[in-house]
Amino acid sequence: MTHFLDELTALAHGTPDAVALRWFGGGRGWFGAGRGWSGGARGCARVREEVTFGLLAERVERTAAALRAGGLAPGDRVLFSIRPRPEGVILCLAVLRAGGAVVFVDPGSTPELFAARIAAAAPRWAATEALLYAASSGPLRAVARSRGLLLPDYGRLPVRHLYTGRWLPGVPRGARRVADLARAEPGPAAVRGGPAEQEDREALVVFTSGTTSDPKAVVHTVRTLGGMLELFAQVGDLRPGQRAHTDQMFLGLPAVLAGGTWEIPARAPKDAPEAFARGVAGADSSFLVPADVTALLDVLEAGSVPAAGAPAAGAALGPAVLAVGAAPVPVALLERGRRVLPGTRWLAVYGATEILPAAVTGADEKIAAVADGDLVGRPLDGIGVHIDREAVDPDDVPASSAGSHEVGELVLTGPSLMAGYLSDLDAGKGRATEHRTGDLAYQDDAGRIVLVGRNRDMIIRGTVNIYPGLFEPRLRGLPGVADAVLVGVPGPDGDERVVLVVTAAGGTRVAGSPEIRTGTELTRSVADQVTDVLDHGALPDLVVEASHLPLAGRSRKPDRRALVNVVSPVAGTVRA
Template identity: 55%
Template sequence: MTTGAHLLDPILARGAAGHPGADDVALRRWTRGGRRGTRVREEVGYAELARRITATAAALAADGLAPGDRTLFSVRPRPQGVVLALGTVRAGATVVFVDPGSTPELFASRVAAARPSLAMTESLLYAVSRGPLRRLARSRGLLLPDYATLPVRHVHAGLRLPGVPWRSRAAGGLARGGGDTRALPPLEPDREALVVFTSGTTAQPRAVVHSAGSLLAGCDLLRQVFDLVPGDVVHTDQMLLGMPALLAGATWSVPADPPGRDVVTFGRSLAGVAGTYLVPADVTALLDAVEDGRVPARGPRVALVGGAPVTRALLDRATRVLPGTRWVGVYGMTEILPVAVVEADDKLAFDGDGDLVGHLLPGVVGRLVPVDDEADGVGELLLGGPSLMAGYLHDLGTDASAAGRADGAAVRATEHRTGDLARFTPDGRVVLVGRTRDMIIRGTTNIYPGLFEPRVAALEGVGEAVLVGVPQDDGDEVVVLVVTSSGIAPPGLTSSARPPTDVPTQVVLDADHPLVETVRAALPGVVDHDALPDVVLHASHVPVAGRSRKPDRAALTRATAPWTGAAGRG
């Protein structure tokens, strides 16, 4: 791939008139139905994809979307969603992914930080964020923001439903044209293209900003890992994992449902495809389905596994159950993805201490910064390279002009402090040995306890609140919330809920304590939907360690581990 190119360069070039691959299938969307449980709902060739992207960009520009503007984006990665996202980038604007399942407080702070001029939203989200359907969503743990009241212009994907603002533009209409394509800005690789919120406080949301060039560099590395060529098929519901297929001239196959929702149907679609991407928890569910006979023992050519630590036990089982698949562990993060990969055989043969994640990929550079009290040769891993983010939104400034509204040039970061403790083997491979900060990884979500613990601790009747992650065999983590009682019991709780005068050295945990149900009922209002704990426990006290007397998270992790089975789940 040409250095300094824009994410859209290879996609639009392949869709140009006269290109030999212009009629090849770029996107294939599946839906429920048919003898195998799914059928093809829609196919889009490269020429048609390029036309829709350009037409959408021109229509958005005609409606007032200017280079440097930001758009809130809550649309699934189906063909219409892909066209909307890439059309926004073609217009010189920025796609801002905002999780609709976050609390209204977090959603509002993230909107304020991004300062969007446009919201692109699925019609269903408008419908369920208002009226009777809002109450239904709330009863199922989704406290959705009222999208229709956002003081921005609107574009809706899908059929117009009740709740969609009457002046909202239909995504399908944009793709049919209506603007002057000659007025579109040139494709500038350094222009801001994507914002993804990962963590932070309500005062200063932490959001990663990528340029069109850094996105291309990262997606092209994934293309190389997959070893994709024209004619291959990648089956995934992940936007940034489907893009490598488009860069290669292959087909991005979009499943009817993600593996976390229906692993059986997803697994039945993998036979014969070139590649897919799974988080460790999805791998476990897929292997269970294969061993149970619900899914044929025919996997993809390549399966990338990431988003959480990829354990030896998981890869050992995967290579036994689906030996015809090349299993590859991926190490990376939102700030720079991917960083390193490790083949299953290499990881299984590694007999050293720590978690082998492999060689740094081409163009990625890393160094270690010593950390106090750590062994020689171990330090915090710092990373850089062409796929590195431009920076964090709060560093670049909430005004888009600080990130290049005028000339498209974002102020690039030069390194990223990963927070991971690592060492290098003599042959240059990276081995992770721990973390410098508290973070829980569940599925594809990074959960920062410090963001949510104060909110839980502020609930009536709660003294202290600590979130810990209990590692599982597949590398995923079960999220456990431990609470203690305050000195004043809330209504309905007896005085026995208060902490004992003499605090024992052994932590006593209780899943049936009255405070547990009270806290669990209040959690959707104070914790991000994706960060809701799997298990809630009451503790006699929170153990502390060190001179600072901070919560001993390691001790709590050990103490709560027996509760992370089915009996302990909330």
């Protein structure tokens, strides 16, 4: 397989004047309110920048050459905190072309977790928006803190700095403006070495979970990232000339490499759903996480999309294809989507950061499925599936009507399988040969994957994976707490609310359904102390006290399924 950026070069030669990137301007920045573009209507947007294939390829090559000339060496890691927009896309691709690796780190995480992730990744470069530098160390720092945004001080990181946008106070001395790199004289950009060496080079690092003492990051190479882009092309049935309207790079880049246009909204769909609703109308494809789908459907059902710029009579209100993923996709969400946007083909995508995407199913198929469990669909071409029955404790398998299909842990392989976890690879361990998902599953007679539970405890909230076993020992050490269990309660949008269930010292584990109480002296005390023992990403949405913990199986472990059932009525009142 050639470097996937070679495909971009070929497109630039074949269709140099076709639009590759289209960015809608307007909206707010990292924090604070913004004004719309169309007649002052809030949330409106207009096309702010278009980049043709010829210009995109040229800017990527020039920027890569400038990075190499400026000292970026093969294997250098670049901390990347730039929202989706042409300047950031060009820089991201240029870093890969020059042989570097892009490290995605959420600037909104706690300073402690951010510092732990930086220490683990050891980047030599940082690429950040000028506004973020100003908000983390400059005159806007107080404004950011007043909005509850505790940003790390990017300017003090001992790295080489790159910034996008106009210079602002707080941008460190010596930082280079990304737009200036793209104007540099052309020169050698691509790294040297054989094809295999280039394809196996580290390209992408994504932090997914873990604690401040053990942050967990997934590492992809040029080869596995290219495999991921090819698999996503299967999902959207992408073709030349199509419009993909999304803020998600893993659909945007495949659309570009297929010869289509990646339309980038000014703001995330959940932050500006009205603007997104107008932009996505009539598009060929889009990719959203479940929470964004809910925000989109809310404004469409409410009829709150401003008339300015609305689709003409008879035009499509949504995209031709809308893929939903990155979190569990509930049937109820797809049913609502079909009702609000009946002309859209809805798809549910299954996968993990470690191997993405892995399977896909249409809304009609998922809704009509009689399988007992969550149908996630047929594996994509190239994805290998193994159901490991030996890895499953029979006590953890829920009673089901799987019939003759035996349940086991779902194990996946394929071209998008990660190279491994950052800490393992940096320690010299071998590359990953499979991904054990932790999902309990079986394959039906048609080869479709059906999930029936979890083989290990994990909660998914937003884009954060929370492993209760990492945190519960700390919670059990809090004063007055006898036992503590973190559970995830699914919401209507597929996201999970994190509920901490505690029992008082002196209580016992007994059979039967427990009594659940809120607002007790113990829950108030625990809620005041959780920030001292938990990472920000694992903080509970709600703390409840249980009379006892229900138990399950021969091992007499806490019955998490039973706990979810008993706390759901209370957790349903929690705002996401």
